[in-house]
Amino acid sequence: MTAHHPPGPTVTPEAAQRKPQVSLLLGAIFLVFLGHMSLSPILAPLSREVGLAEWQVGATVSTAALALVLTSQFWGRRSQSLGRKPVLVTAFAIATAAMIGFAIVAWLGMTGAITGTALFVAFLLLRGVVFGGAIAAVPPTAQAYIADITTDEKARVKGMAGVGSVQAMAMVGGAVVGGALSTFGLMVPLIAIPVLMAAALLLLATRLRPESRHELIPSPAHVSPLDSRVWPFLAAGFGMYTSLGFIQVIMGFLIQDRLDLESALTGVVTGGTLLAAGIGLILAQAIIVPRVNWTPPRLLCAGSTTAVFGFILLTPDLGPIPLVAANVLIGIGLGIATPGYTAGPTLLVRRDEQGALAGLVNATNGLTFVIAPIAGTVLYGTAPHLPALVGAVIMATVALFTLTHPRLRRGFRSHSEDMRQAR
Helix, strand or coil: CCCCCCCCCCCHHHHCCHHHHHHHHHHHHHHHHHHHHHHHHHHHHHHHHHHHHHHHHHHHHHHHHHHHHHHHHHHHHHHHCCCHHHHHHHHHHHHHHHHHHHHHHHHHHHHHCHHHHHHHHHHHHHHHHHHHHHCHHHHHHHHHHHHCCCCCCCHCCCCCCHHHHHHHHHHHHHHHHHHHHHHCCCHHHHHHHHHHHHHHHHHCCCHHCCCCCCCCCCCCCCCCCCCCCCCCHHHHHHHHHHHHHHHHHCHHHHHHHHCCCCCHHHHHHHHHHHHHHHHHHHHHHHHHHHHHCCCCHHHHHHHHHHHHHHHHHCCCCCCHHHHHHHHHHHHHHHHHHHHHHHHHHHCCHHHHHHHHHHHHHHHHHHHHHHHHHHHHHHHHHHHHCCCHHHHHHHHHHHHHHHHHCCCHHHHCCCCHHHHHHHC
C-alpha cells in the first residue's frame, strides 16, 4: 500500500493564464456527451426493433465499460504528457467515426440486411470497444485539468461539480434530443449523434490552444488503486456507480413494460424520465454543492443517503409519477455525492499524479458498468423489481461506509487540514 505523500503545487503560471479556455473545454465536452446521452432513450426500443435480446444490450454496454476501464489510465497520463488538445481531438475523431458506423449498422439491422450474431458483434465492436475506448479520454482529461488549475478544497470541489454539471446538462439535453427526435423514427437521433460529436471535434481542433512544453509532464506518475490516499474514495464511487449501473440500462425496458408502451413512445417517455434525473443532477451540482460548502466525505454521505430513497421508491410498480420522482431523487443524490468522490482524492496527491488519478477514477466508474448492466438485465429477466432493490442495498452500504471508514470519517472536518499538516 502506497505511503502518504504531501501534495505538491498544482498550478503553473502558464496554466493560470489559460483559465478562460475552461469554458471552451466544457462546451466541447457538453457536445460529445450530448451525442452520447441522446442514444440512451432509444437504446431499448432500438434493440427490440433490430431483434437483439435484453442481455445483448447489457453486454454491449458492458463491453464499452471494459474498454473504458482498460484505456482510462492511458488517456489520463497522456493528457499530462502530450497535452489536452491532441488527446481530446484524437478521442473525439475516433468516437465520431464509431457512431457513424453504428448508425449505418443499426439501419442495416432495421432493414434486415444484418441480423443475429453478425449484428450483435457489430454493436459490440462499434458501440462497445471503439466508442467506449474513445469516450474514456474525456472525463480524466477534464478532471486532471480542473485539478491542475485549482489550489484549495472549495475551488477543487466547485470545479469538479462544474464538470459534473456539464455532463448532467448533457444528460438532460440528450434525453430531450433523443426522445424528441425518436418521434420521427429511430434513425433520426442515430444520425444526429455523430453530427453533434463532429461539432465538438471541430470546436476543439480550431479553438483549443495547446499547452506549452513547460506545462506538460513528460513522465506522469502512476497511482495504485490500493494507495491509502485514494482507495476509500474509489470504493465509495464503485458502489455508487454499481447501483446506477443496475438500473440505467434497464430503464427503457422498465418503462415500456410498466406503462405498456410501443417502441416509438417508449423513447419519448424514457427521454422524459432521464430528463427528470438530469434535472436532479443539475440542481445538485450547480446549486446545492457550491452553496453548502461541505467536505468531500460529507458530500459522499449525504448524496448516497439521498439516492437510497430514490432506489427504494423505484423498486415497486407505483405508476409513472413515483417512477419519475425516484429518478429525480437518484439524480440529486448522485449529483451531491460525485463531486466529493472525484475531488476528495485529488486534494491528497501531487500534481504529477493527477492524470493517473483521474484515469483511475474514470476506470473505477467504467468497471462498475462491466458487470452491472449484464447483472441488471439478468435480474430484470428474473423479476423486474430486483435491479432497483439490489441498487438500494449497495447504495445504503456506501452511505454506511462513508460514515464508518476512519479516513472518510476524519474527512468530515476538512481535507484542507490534511493538506496543511502534510506540507
